[in-house]
Structures are given as structure tokens and as C-alpha cells.
């Protein structure tokens with residue numbers, strides 16, 4: 001099944017949460033149109049935007065009248081509707097496993113890394129909070145070490161096949177690998193990340209300079 005008209009994806013291209021959705025759409029091969037909102041583009045406080053997304057955050061999608069916000073919920077929806085049995089595992093246990101890694105990304109990994117990203121990428125050197133950066137890097141290194149151990153005998157987070165479960169963590173790992181920081185040697189994580197880097201949709205929508 002394909003959408004009748006291209007899915008509208010509202011959100012700026014340098015947002016981690018927007019990138020999840022753009023990457024997902026590109027993996028699924030569904031037609032979509034990216035519309036800049038948020039950050040320097042603004043447009044998220046208008047009544048029209050708030051009617052779609054009362055949080056005023058990005059991303060938001062409009063799939064032929066079905067409006068949805070929250071990036072991981074969007075990825076799940078798109079994968080289930082346009083990629084059942086592929087991006088969205090058909091098997092309930094494999095799907096629950098993908099869900100688990102997606103939830104962990106949102107609630108734990110990105111929450112710990114985000115202060116380092118914000119300070120190192122979007123804050124002038126004089127304004128940076130060094131303590132926040134150090135704490136963020138300590139915590140996120142622990143999380144990536146856990147993921148490295150999990151990936152020891154796996155090609156992707158739920159096992160063999162690439163799935164929606166790899167998308168949020170892949171976007172988060174991109175920040176971690178691109179930041180100018182010291183990282184421990186985590187070979188299984190690095191091998192997984194190299195596999196993501198080979199994917200054209202990842203190259204196009206996620207593997208960009210940090211901004």
C-alpha cells in the first residue's frame with residue numbers, strides 16, 4: 001500500500017527526531033514532502049501548527065489527513081502501515097523487542113546524551129556547561145557500552161534484520177560518533193554503525209554534519 005498523496009513531514013532537517021521520520025520514510029520508499037518547521041524556521045507557534053501538534057515541537061506528520069506527533073510513534077505507525085513484515089516485525093516478540101530499543105532510546109539514551117550535544121554543538125564555547133557535558137558523556141558512554149554488549153552477536157538491534165528498532169538508536173549513535181569527544185573502543189557497536197552507514201537512506205537523511 002502507498003499513501004494517496006505524499007506524506008507531509010513537518011520539521012527541520014537537522015533535528016534528531018525529524019531525521020528518524022525522514023530516514024524511515026526513505027527506507028519504506030513512500031513518497032513524502034519535508035516542510036521546514038522549528039528552530040530557525042519557526043512556524044510551530046501558529047494556530048495551524050498547534051492544531052496539528054499542541055506541543056509545538058517537531059516532527060509532525062500528515063498522512064492524507066491522519067496527523068501524528070512524537071517521533072517514535074510516527075516511526076512505529078509508518079513501519080506498521082507501509083512496512084509490516086519488513087521495518088515493522090510481524091512477529092509480536094520481535095516487534096516488542098524493537099519497541100523496547102526505541103523506548104530506551106527516547107527515555108534513556110538521548111536524554112543522557114542531549115546535554116552534551118546541546119553544549120558542544122549549539123552553545124558557544126564560553127557559555128558551555130562543562131559539568132553537564134561530562135555527566136552526559138559518562139552516562140551515554142555507559143548506555144553505548146550496554147548496546148555494544150547486546151550487539152556482540154547481532155547484526156541489528158533485534159537480531160539479524162534491520163528494523164524500526166534501529167532507527168532512533170542509529171540517529172542517536174550518529175551524534176555520539178560525530179561529536180568531537182573521547183570514546184571507548186566498542187567494536188560491536190562500531191560494526192553495527194558501519195552497517196547503518198551503508199544504507200542510502202541513512203546517508204541522505206541522518207549522516208549529516210551536526211548543527
Ligand SMILES: N[C@@H](CCC(=O)N[C@@H](CS)C(=O)NCC(=O)O)C(=O)O
Pocket residue numbers: 012015016017018037038039044056057058059069070071072
Ligand atoms: N519526544 C518528542 C520530542 C520533540 C522535540 O523535542 N523536538 C525538538 C527537535 S529534536 C523540537 O521541536 N525543538 C524545538 C524546535 O525545533 O523548534 C519527539 O520525539 O518527537
